[in-house]
Every structure is written in C-alpha cells, then in structure tokens.
Amino acid sequence: MAEYLLIIVSAIFVNNIVLAQFLGVCPFMGVSNKLSTATGMSGAVCFVITLATVVTYLINKYFLVPLGLTFLQTIAFILVIAALVQIVEIVLKKISPSLYQALGIFLPLITTNCAVLGVAINVVTKEFTFGDAAHMLNLGEATVYALATSLGYGLAMVLFAGMREQMAQSDVPESFKGLPIAFITVGIMAMAFLGFSGIV
Amino acid sequence: MSKLGLITKGLLKENPTFVLVLGMCPTLATTTSAMNGLEMGLATMFVLILSNIVISLISPVVPDKVHIPVYIVVIATFVTVLQLLMQAFVPQVYETLGLFIPLIVVNCIVLGRAEAFASKNSVGDSALDGIGIGIGFTLTLMVIGIVREILGSGSVFGWKFIAGDGILAFVMAPGAFLVLGYLMVLFNKLAKR
Numbered sequence: 001m002a003e004y005l006l007i008i009v010s011a012i013f014v015n016n017i018v019l020a021q022f023l024g025v026c027p028f029m030g031v032s033n034k035l036s037t038a039t040g041m042s043g044a045v046c047f048v049i050t051l052a053t054v055v056t057y058l059i060n061k062y063f064l065v066p067l068g069l070t071f072l073q074t075i076a077f078i079l080v081i082a083a084l085v086q087i088v089e090i091v092l093k094k095i096s097p098s099l100y101q102a103l104g105i106f107l108p109l110i111t112t113n114c115a116v117l118g119v120a121i122n123v124v125t126k127e128f129t130f131g132d133a134a135h136m137l138n139l140g141e142a143t144v145y146a147l148a149t150s151l152g153y154g155l156a157m158v159l160f161a162g163m164r165e166q167m168a169q170s171d172v173p174e175s176f177k178g179l180p181i182a183f184i185t186v187g188i189m190a191m192a193f194l195g196f197s198g199i200v
Numbered sequence: 201m202s203k204l205g206l207i208t209k210g211l212l213k214e215n216p217t218f219v220l221v222l223g224m225c226p227t228l229a230t231t232t233s234a235m236n237g238l239e240m241g242l243a244t245m246f247v248l249i250l251s252n253i254v255i256s257l258i259s260p261v262v263p264d265k266v267h268i269p270v271y272i273v274v275i276a277t278f279v280t281v282l283q284l285l286m287q288a289f290v291p292q293v294y295e296t297l298g299l300f301i302p303l304i305v306v307n308c309i310v311l312g313r314a315e316a317f318a319s320k321n322s323v324g325d326s327a328l329d330g331i332g333i334g335i336g337f338t339l340t341l342m343v344i345g346i347v348r349e350i351l352g353s354g355s356v357f358g359w360k361f362i363a364g365d366g367i368l369a370f371v372m373a374p375g376a377f378l379v380l381g382y383l384m385v386l387f388n389k390l391a392k393r
Contacts, residue, residue: 026225071284079276111306
C-alpha cells in the first residue's frame with residue numbers, strides 16, 4: 001500500500017509529466033487558454049493514458065515479448081493508441097457533444113500527444129524505484145502510475161489555465177504576448193514544483 | 201518557391217520552434233547541452249527527410265480517409281529503423297536521448313510536414329523541405345542547448361570556460377521553459393524589425 005502511495009505522490013508532484021518530464025507540452029500550451037477546455041482535455045487525456053497504458057502493457061507482455069518482437073514496440077503502441085483515441089472520440093461525440101465541440105481539433109491530436117506514448121513506453125522499458133529496489137512495474141503498479149501521471153497532467157493544466165485566464169487581462173509587453181509569456185510562466189511553475197523533489 | 205528557399209525557410213520564415221511552435225517536448229527535454237540538442241535535431245531530421253520522401257511517393261494512392269494512420273505507420277517505421285541504427289552504432293547517444301527517440305513518432309513537426317507539404321509536392325521538393333525544416337530544427341535546438349549549457353554548467357560543447365558549477369536550474373526543467381520563453385521573445389523582437 002505504501003508503495004502505491006509513493007507512486008502517486010511521485011507521479012503527480014515530484015516527476016510531474018509536463019513540468020519535469022516535458023511530455024505533452026503541445027496540447028498543454030494549446031488548450032490551456034480557458035479553464036473549461038483545460039478540464040475537458042485533462043479528462044480525455046487521463047482516460048486515454050490509463051487505458052492505453054494497460055492495453056499496451058498487456059500487448060507487450062503477452063504478445064511482443066514472447067514472440068521476440070520488442071523492436072516493434074513503437075509501431076505497435078502508436079497503432080493501439082490511435083485506435084483507442086478513435087473510440088474515445090466516437091463515445092464522446094455520442095454522450096457529450098458540447099465537450100466534443102469544445103475540444104475540437106485537440107481530440108484527434110491526443111494520438112500525437114507524446115504523453116500517451118511516453119508513459120506507455122516508459123512503463124514497459126524503464127525500471128522504477130519506489131521505496132525499495134529498482135524494478136519493472138507489474139500491471140497494478142503500471143495502472144496506478146498511469147492514472148497518477150495523468151492526474152498530474154490535469155493538475156498542471158488546470159493550474160496553468162487559471163493563471164492564463166488572469167494573464168489575459170494583464171498588460172503584457174508586445175514581444176512577450178502569447179506563447180513567450182506562457183513559457184516563462186510555466187518555467188516559474190516548474191520551479192515551484194521543483195520544491196517537491198526530495199519528498200519521495 | 202525556389203530550391204534554395206525550400207532549404208533556408210526552416211531557419212527563419214518557417215522556423216519549427218519559434219514560428220510554427222511544433223515539437224516542443226524534445227525541444228525542452230533534450231537541450232540540456234549543446235551536443236544533446238544537436239544530436240536530437242539530427243535524429244529528427246533523419247526521420248523527417250525519409251518520411252517526407254516516402255509520403256510524397258505514396259500519397260497519390262493512399263485513400264483520403266486513412267491517410268493519417270498510414271502516415272503514422274510510415275513515420276513509426278523510420279523511427280524504428282533509426283532506433284536500431286542508433287542502438288548499433290551510437291549506443292551512448294541513444295542512452296542519453298532515451299525516450300525521446302521513439303517519441304519522434306509523435307513529434308508534430310514530422311506529421312505536420314507530411315500533411316502540409318509532402319502529400320502535395322514532388323519527391324524532390326519534399327526531400328528538400330525535410331532537409332530545410334530539419335536544419336531549422338537542429339540549429340534551434342543547438343542554440344537553446346548552447347544557452348542552457350553556458351548558464352547551467354559554464355561550458356559550450358563540453359568545453360568549460362567558466363569555473364564553478366553554473367546555475368543548476370538551467371539544466372533542470374524550469375530552465376528549459378525559461379530559456380525557450382525568452383528566446384521566443386528575442387526572436388519576435390528581431391523578426392518584427
């Protein structure tokens with residue numbers, strides 16, 4: 001149990017996926033203009049990351065590794081993710097058309113959100129150290145890790161969207177307008193998150 | 201557009217980082233030093249050129265409905281080729297860049313050029329476009345890497361010219377965002393003139 005707690009704290013705060021690992025920066029910048037779209041996008045990403053990690057983990061363990069096809073990881077994973085995103089898109093269109101409208105172009109773009117592929121690859125290739133010795137994650141740990149990581153993504157995105165809504169009303173120098181000031185703000189935010197390092 | 205224009209547009213007019221703002225993840229993550237930035241840029245350029253060539257060849261026969269998945273498979277194939285080549289010949293570099301080599305698959309620059317340029321232009325022009333955007337990306341990554349390496353460890357390409365430790369934050373995550381932000385400001389300022 002303690003180990004799961006360590007995974008959660010570490011994935012959300014210490015190794016935040018955007019602010020420390022630089023994954024999924026493009027959609028992070030793209031949809032964080034408004035709090036409502038940021039929340040919706042976080043939800044969609046959260047769902048896709050967790051689902052994709054579980055599916056790719058199983059495919060890797062029971063298909064690619066026994067057949068000695070691990071070199072096909074990249075191709076196999078991206079295809080699985082693309083298919084999953086397609087399914088999420090269809091489901092969302094059906095149950096929440098307004099959210100579907102709001103997310104617009106960024107929904108199909110979850111496929112090319114490197115956070116999804118990044119977490120999926122990380123989980124099956126990297127050894128993690130939570131508590132005791134470094135080891136590969138088992139399915140339960142991988143699922144918790146993926147869920148916590150995507151919650152971290154949502155947290156960063158929602159916090160940043162709040163800041164950007166404030167920023168829209170302030171007087172920003174001409175050359176800083178738009179993305180430059182956004183990057184600088186994220187930099188300061190990343191500095192704040194650096195304060196969490198060492199607690200796990 | 202002239203052939204020379206195709207190659208040089210990546211530097212300023214269609215700079216992938218500062219103007220198109222694509223491929224931010226490797227730009228931020230792999231520019232801890234000038235050398236890492238350069239290596240990442242070259243790796244991306246390799247995939248960019250080859251995928252542009254193949255996609256411009258096959259795009260007339262690919263049905264419109266499935267063109268994105270087909271392009272992604274083409275790109276993923278070249279990324280796998282690159283992974284295997286790097287593991288065989290430059291394992292050290294492969295180790296340093298780590299996750300960001302397989303992640304070239306989802307680098308929006310590669311898919312973006314396939315969609316916006318290679319699928320509509322001749323093979324030769326697409327190859328030149330790949331080279332041009334690749335050079336722009338590589339140089340930008342190198343510049344960011346140089347700035348971060350100077351501030352963070354007081355050296356350039358490993359050649360140390362400032363004694364002491366440097367400002368560690370610039371090698372870590374916050375520095376990446378800050379340097380990119382301020383370089384963008386500088387680029388905007390200069391581009392406007």
